[in-house]
Amino acid sequence: MGKADLHMHSTFSDGYQTVGDIVAHVERATDLDVIAITDHDCIDGALLARDLVTQQRLRTQVIVGVEVSTADGHLLALAIETLIPAGLSMDETIAAVHEQGGVAVAAHPLSRWCPSASIETLTSLTNLPDGLEVYNASFAGIGSNSKVRMLNAMRFCRAELGGSDAHTLKAIGSGYITFDGSTAEDVLNAIRACATVAYGKQWPRREIARLTYRKVRSHLPTPRSVTRRVIKPQTIN
Ligand SMILES: [Zn+2]
Ligand SMILES: [Zn+2]
Numbered sequence: 001m002g003k004a005d006l007h008m009h010s011t012f013s014d015g016y017q018t019v020g021d022i023v024a025h026v027e028r029a030t031d032l033d034v035i036a037i038t039d040h041d042c043i044d045g046a047l048l049a050r051d052l053v054t055q056q057r058l059r060t061q062v063i064v065g066v067e068v069s070t071a072d073g074h075l076l077a078l079a080i081e082t083l084i085p086a087g088l089s090m091d092e093t094i095a096a097v098h099e100q101g102g103v104a105v106a107a108h109p110l111s112r113w114c115p116s117a118s119i120e121t122l123t124s125l126t127n128l129p130d131g132l133e134v135y136n137a138s139f140a141g142i143g144s145n146s147k148v149r150m151l152n153a154m155r156f157c158r159a160e161l162g163g164s165d166a167h168t169l170k171a172i173g174s175g176y177i178t179f180d181g182s183t184a185e186d187v188l189n190a191i192r193a194c195a196t197v198a199y200g201k202q203w204p205r206r207e208i209a210r211l212t213y214r215k216v217r218s219h220l221p222t223p224r225s226v227t228r229r230v231i232k233p234q235t236i237n
Pocket of ligand 1: 067108114
């Protein structure tokens with residue numbers, strides 16, 4: 001039985017950890033067989049991770065992924081080679097993933113904490129995602145994980161995904177899936193066959209507090225922007 005965590009971020013987007021550190025940590029300190037680095041609207045870190053595991057002949061396998069900011073919420077695009085632009089509808093984005101032969105997974109659906117597919121979006125899709133993230137170990141899953149798991153079992157019947165959404169090394173593997181086999185190809189086949197099982201436990205509280213602080217801080221005015229606002233009227237006068 002293989003184990004995979006297919007949702008995490010590096011310094012190529014808003015993660016704290018470099019791609020090199022992620023790959024080294026997964027190889028030495030976890031029992032994950034497969035990972036996907038899924039930076040926000042950036043594929044470069046994922047491509048680098050795949051190159052690193054090949055060059056270093058590591059046991060860890062890497063699926064190239066990205067977390068696309070669709071107009072209807074975040075979508076994980078896995079096993080793609082070309083970046084899919086942000087801002088398309090979720091329906092269009094799923095079609096674009098499938099055109100590349102990739103796998104599409106709705107990230108943290110129904111989450112109220114970050115842009116996520118609503119139930120209306122999920123029920124209106126003509127291009128269905130291959131999977132739903134029924135367990136997201138970050139703050140994004142708080143209040144929605146159990147609802148999504150139940151809805152998926154009773155209504156959507158897509159492959160269930162568990163992802164850490166890690167932004168730090170410690171959080172990697174806090175959400176994961178198991179599947180028959182142990183390779184990247186095996187896990188992709190298992191998702192397509194709806195034969196995955198999702199597990200997880202929430203990030204340590206300290207990690208949640210750290211990232212929440214960072215997100216809040218990024219929306220506060222910087223001293224420079226405050227100065228500009230104060231100085232501007234004087235300049236006009
Ligand atoms: Zn997200
Ligand atoms: Zn994410």
